[in-house]
Amino acid sequence: MEKFIFYSRLFDIYKKLFTEKNQEIFRLYYEENLSMGEIAENLGVSRSYIGSVLKKMEKKLDYFEADLQILEKNSKLIELLEEQDPEKIKEELKKIIF
Numbered sequence: 001m002e003k004f005i006f007y008s009r010l011f012d013i014y015k016k017l018f019t020e021k022n023q024e025i026f027r028l029y030y031e032e033n034l035s036m037g038e039i040a041e042n043l044g045v046s047r048s049y050i051g052s053v054l055k056k057m058e059k060k061l062d063y064f065e066a067d068l069q070i071l072e073k074n075s076k077l078i079e080l081l082e083e084q085d086p087e088k089i090k091e092e093l094k095k096i097i098f
Helices: 003-017 020-031 036-043 047-068 070-080 086-097
Strands: none
Touching (some): 020 036, 020 047
């Protein structure tokens, strides 16, 4: 999965765990596709600060997902929507829930 899509999906799930300022930086970079330099100029901070914030957020998003696995479980549930075999659906749901 492309990095931008992956982190955007994780951010949609975990964004409330970040400060509003960090959410804004992430949104500008990943959703508005602004460069770190453009974001830094708009917010009146250094480019290295923006890079540091984004790197820390990516690391935290990876940590949250490794621990909670919400994106992974959601993806499995979406796949199950296409499944026709009720027994297979039951077994897969058990794996997801427990």
